[in-house]
Amino acid sequence: VSRYTVNKAMREIALQRPAQMAFAADPAAFLQGRDLSAEEMQALKTIDYATLYKMGAHPMLIVQFVMTLRRGDVRELAKEWNEKIAPLGRPDFST
Amino acid sequence: MDLPIVPISTNVMAPPVAPARRFHEVGVAIRAIIERLPPELRVAVVASGHTSTEVGGRDLLGGSINEEFDRKMIDLIDQADVQGLLNEASWERMIDAGNQTPGFLNYVLLVGIAGKTRPTSIDYAASKRFAGALFVNWEQKNGGRFL
Numbered sequence: 001v002s003r004y005t006v007n008k009a010m011r012e013i014a015l016q017r018p019a020q021m022a023f024a025a026d027p028a029a030f031l032q033g034r035d036l037s038a039e040e041m042q043a044l045k046t047i048d049y050a051t052l053y054k055m056g057a058h059p060m061l062i063v064q065f066v067m068t069l070r071r072g073d074v075r076e077l078a079k080e081w082n083e084k085i086a087p088l089g090r091p092d093f094s095t
Numbered sequence: 096m097d098l099p100i101v102p103i104s105t106n107v108m109a110p111p112v113a114p115a116r117r118f119h120e121v122g123v124a125i126r127a128i129i130e131r132l133p134p135e136l137r138v139a140v141v142a143s144g145h146t147s148t149e150v151g152g153r154d155l156l157g158g159s160i161n162e163e164f165d166r167k168m169i170d171l172i173d174q175a176d177v178q179g180l181l182n183e184a185s186w187e188r189m190i191d192a193g194n195q196t197p198g199f200l201n202y203v204l205l206v207g208i209a210g211k212t213r214p215t216s217i218d219y220a221a222s223k224r225f226a227g228a229l230f231v232n233w234e235q236k237n238g239g240r241f242l
Contacts, residue, residue, distance in 0.1 A: 007109075058109060059151030059194050078155040086153040090194055094110035 004095040005035050006057045009044060014064035024069060050084040056091045105204065107144070107197045115184035118200045119177065122207015129208075140208050144201030146219075147192040148226035162221045164192035165229070168199065172206060172231060175213045180206060202231065209233040 009031060012019040023030040027045040036044070043051040049066050053059065070077055103125070106112055129138050146168065149159035171180040184203055189196040215234040221227045 053151075060108065061151075063151035063155070074156070081155040082153060085155075090152070090190060092110075093194075 002036050002040055003056050003093075006040050006044065006052065006055070007061050007095065009034060009036075010052075010057065010061040010065035014061065014068045020068055049081070050088065053085055054088050054091055056093045058093050058095075105201060107200045108195070110186070112186065112197050112200070114186070115181045115200060115203045118203040119181060119207040122204040122209075124207075125204075126208045126210060140205070142201050142205050144205075144229075145195075145198040145226035146229050147189075147196045148198070149193040150195045152194045157223070159193055160221060160223075160227050161192040161196075162227065164188075164196070165219065165221065165227050168202070169217060169219050169229060172202060173214060173217050175206070175209075175211050177206060177211065198226075202229070205231065205233075 013023045013030075014020075019030070031041055031044055034041075039051070040055065042048070043055065047066060047069055049062050052062050052065075066077070066081075067074075105118070105121075125140070129140075132138060146165040147159075147161040152159060168180065168183060171183060180203060184199060186197065189199060212233060214231045216230070216232045218230040219227060
């Protein structure tokens with residue numbers, strides 16, 4: 001169930017400007033009260049996309065979440081992303 | 096232009112996603128509805144989908160199409176081989192070809208609407224980035240009625 005909650009939080013941040021600003025300003029406050037495990041909460045707060053991916057969050061939502069919040073050169077991100085994600089295979093992302 | 100449109104959404108992205116067989120059945124049902132419409136109506140079915148693709152997977156910017164998968168599916172559509180298509184378009188097989196490949200299921204739905212007829216035209220362009228582009232057209236004879 002909480003995998004869905006992770007997806008929902010990422011979707012809100014990716015699609016809604018106020019949610020994006022609220023998360024950027026205070027991730028813990030934004031996530032407060034959501035039905036998330038400590039690990040999920042931590043991965044979202046730190047935008048730890050590799051852990052989110054490994055836990056089975058939806059890959060497309062992870063991309064949108066990361067891209068919405070990222071700063072800097074996307075090619076740098078891609079290099080780091082590919083190094084981290086490629087070894088993880090394709091975790092089940094059903095909810 | 097006063098053009099009535101009936102939008103239909105399918106879930107091809109967030110599992111659990113219905114199996115290919117169900118997409119095909121929905122297509123068959125849509126066709127049955129269209130056939131019951133007044134004969135003077137002209138009906139076009141337009142759908143979007145995609146062939147193999149990967150988003151948020153192992154290659155963030157490069158996309159990742161599986162041309163072999165695409166060619167095989169295109170051949171099955173071209174041959175109007177419904178059973179072959181349903182066998183090949185399993186969730187596992189599609190995910191193996193790319194983590195967002197189930198968007199292909201909208202083509203399976205279209206095949207259900209088209210019936211057992213072969214497409215009048217089919218074009219495919221493999222792209223190094225994102226998904227390949229697949230265009231399929233089924234022109235209907237008999238004024239759009241299936242006889």
